[in-house]
Amino acid sequence: MNRMKKLFCVLMVAALGVLSFKANAYTERNMLQKVADEATLKNVLVMNQKWVPYPAYTDRAAWDSLMGPNKQRLIQAGEKLLNYKWQLIPATAYIEYERSGNRKIMENPFNDNRNALNALMLAELAEGKGRFIDQLLDGVFMSCEMNSWVLSAHLPRQSSKRSLPDFREQIIDLGSGNYGALLSWIHYFFRPSFDKINPVVSLQLRKCIKERILDSYMNDDSMWWMAFHWKPGEIINNWNPWCNSNSILCFFLMENDKDRLAKAVYRSMQSVDKFINFVKSDGACEEGTSYWGHAAGKLYDYLQILFEGTGGKISLFDEPMIRRMGEYMSRSYVGNGWVVNFADASAQGGGDPLLIYRYGKAVNSQEMMQFAAYLLNGRKPYASMGSDAFRSLQSLLCCNELAKMTPKHDMPDVTWYPETEFCYMKNKKGMFVAAKGGFNNESHNHNDAGTFSLYLNTIPVIIDAGVGTYTKQTFSKDRYKIWTMQSNYHNLPMINGVPQKFGQEYKATNTACNEKKRTFSADIATAYPEEAKVKSWVRSYTLGDNKLSIQDVFALKEAVAPNQINFLSWGKITFPSAGKIRIEVKGQKVEISYPAQFKPELETIKLDDVRLSKVWGPEIYRITLKTDEKKVSGKYNFVVQPVK
DSSP states (O other): OHHHHHHHHHHHHHHHHHHHHHHHOOOOOOHHHHHOOHHHHHHHOOOTTTTOOSOOTTOHHHHHHHHTTHHHHHHHHHHTTTTOOOOOOOHHHHHHHHHHOOOHHHHHHHHHHHHHHHHHHHHHHHHOSSTTHHHHHHHHHHHHHSSOOSOTTTGGGSTTOOSSOOTTOOOOOHHHHHHHHHHHHHHHHHHHHHHHHOTHHHHHHHHHHIIIIIHHHHHOTTOGGGOTTOOTTOOOOTHHHHHHHHHHHHHHHHOOOHHHHHHHHHHHHHHHHHHHHHSOTTOOOTTOGGGTTTTHHHHHHHHHHHHHHTTTOSOOTTOHHHHHHHHHHHHTEEETTEEOOOSSOOSBOOOOHHHHHHHHHHHTOHHHHHHHHHHHTTOOOOOOOTTOHHHHHHHHTTHHHHHTSOOOOOOOSEEEETTTTEEEEEOTTSEEEEEEOOEETSTTOOSOTTOEEEEETTEEEEOOOOOOOOOGGGGSTTGGGSGGGSGGGSSOEEBTTBOOOOEEEEEOEEEEEETTTTEEEEEOGGGSOGGGOEEEEEEEEEEOSSOEEEEEEEEESOOOSOOEEEEEEOSEEEOOSTTEEEEEETTEEEEEEOOTTOEEEEEEEEOOSHHHHHHHOSEEEEEEEEOSOOOSEEEEEEEEEEOO
C-alpha cells in the first residue's frame, strides 16, 4: 500500500510538472555555464580592449574604409547637433510619473541627450578632426552631473519606492545600462582627447560608470532582472539580456583587472542562462514582435560581445534554439510592414535589417540574412542611429555585405511553435492566419488565449489592436482595466457574459496543430474564471484553400447569460444581408458568415492614443455577435472568405 502511495505521489508530481511546463517552461539548460566555468573563462578573456573590432580613433584610413558611404551621412547628423542644448531634467519631471503616470516628460529629454551623444560620437569617428569633441565633452560632463541614469518609471525599484533618483542607491535598468554602455564607448575612443582639455572629465566619467554600473552589478543580487532569486511563476523577460549586454560592455571597456573582469563576465553568464532557461526552446517571443529586438536581439548582442571578448572561445551560435529565436522574426513578418502583434506589440514593424542580418550571419541562417535584405526594399543599408552605440558600431561592419545579399521572404505554409503555442498558417490566395493558445501571465500579457488575427494579401483585416502609450497604469495592478488588454477586445467569446481573467492559471489547454490540414485548436475554458461556468470551449481555426473556418464547440456547467462572439477590425464594415458581415480594408474585402441565431452590433472605438492611431487611424470597430438563447452546449461555425 505504501509502495502504491509513493507511486501515486511520483505520478502526481510528474503530472503537475507537465501542467506547469507551459506556464513556466523553465528548463535547466545552463548553456553558457556548460561552455566554460569561471577558471576556463579567465584563461580565454581578451584583455585591455584588444577584442574591440573597430579601428583606433586616430586610424583615419581604417575609419574611412569602414565608414564608406556612411561617412558624410554621419558627419551631417553630427553637424546638426553642434549647437544642441544639453537638457537638464528637473525633479518635477521625475515626480510627474508619480503624479500623473506620465513617463514621457522625463524620458523625452533623457532620450534626446542619449541620441545626441551617440550621433556626435559617430560623427567624430567619421571625421576625426576634433570638431565634435567639445560638444561631446559637454554632454559627458552633464551626464556625470546627473544623480542617476535610471528612467523615472523604473526608479520605484529603489528601496524608497519613489520615482525621484535617490543618491544613496544605484540600480541598473534599461536606461542606465544603455547610458553606461554609450558613455563607456565614448571613454574608450576619446579619453586622450578629453585629457588634453582636462583629465578630470575622464576621471569623473570612469567614477560614475564604476559606481552606477560596475559596482551595482557586482554587489546587488536583488535586481529582479538578474533572476538570481527566480521562483516558479515569476517572469524573466527582455530586461535580462538587455541589461546584461549593456553591463558586460561596460566591464569589457572599463575593467582591465583580469580577476575582476572574469568574475563579472561569469556572473553575467549565470544570469543570462536564467533567461535562456526561461524562454521556450521553440524560439517564439511571447512578448511580441515589437520586443524581439530587445529580447532575442539583445541576447544576440550579449552573445556577440561575449564572443568578441573571449576571442570566439565562448559561443552559443551553433545552438539550434538560438537560431530559432532569431528566425521567429522572419516567420512573424506578414508583409508590407505588417507583423503578427500578439502581446504588447504594434501591428507595424519588421525589425532592424542590420541587426537581423548580423544575427543571421552569426547563427548561419540564410533565411534571416535574405529577410534582412528583403526588409530594405531596395534601399541601401546605412548605419543605425538612436542611442544604442554597440548596434550603431556593429552596423558599420556589415553594411556592404548586406547590400550584396539577395532579398527573399518565403515562409512555409504552417509555422508551429508548440511550447509558446503560436500558430501561423497561410494559403495561396493570400490569406494569413496567426492564432495562439498560451496563458494569461505571459510577459507583456494580454488576456487573449485562443485569439487570432487574419491578413489578406498582407493587410490585416481581423485585427489585434496592440497596445497604447505606456503609462504608470500599463504595468500596475490596474493594467487589465485598459481595454486593449482585455479579452472582450480581442477576437474571442465572452462566455456567459464573462471575459478571460489575468493569472498564471488562466490558460489554453489541449492545444494542437495539424500542419497537413492547416488546423489549430485549443480548449480555452480554463482561460475564464469560475463565474463563466464553462466546462469546455474548444476553438479551432482551419485554413482552407479559399476560406478560414472558425468553430466553437462548448459545454457549460450552467447557462446564465447569452454568449457573445467578438471580432475587431478597421476600414469599412457593412451588413449586406442576414448572416453576413462585409469588411473592406485598403482594397481587401472579406465576408464573415455567422449562424442565424446571432445578431450583429457594431461599436466604434475612438483612438485618441497616438501609438494606436498612427497604425489604425482615428478609430477601429468591434463587431459583437449576440444571441438571445442560453444553451449549456452547442457548436458555432463562422466562415471568413475573400470576396471581389
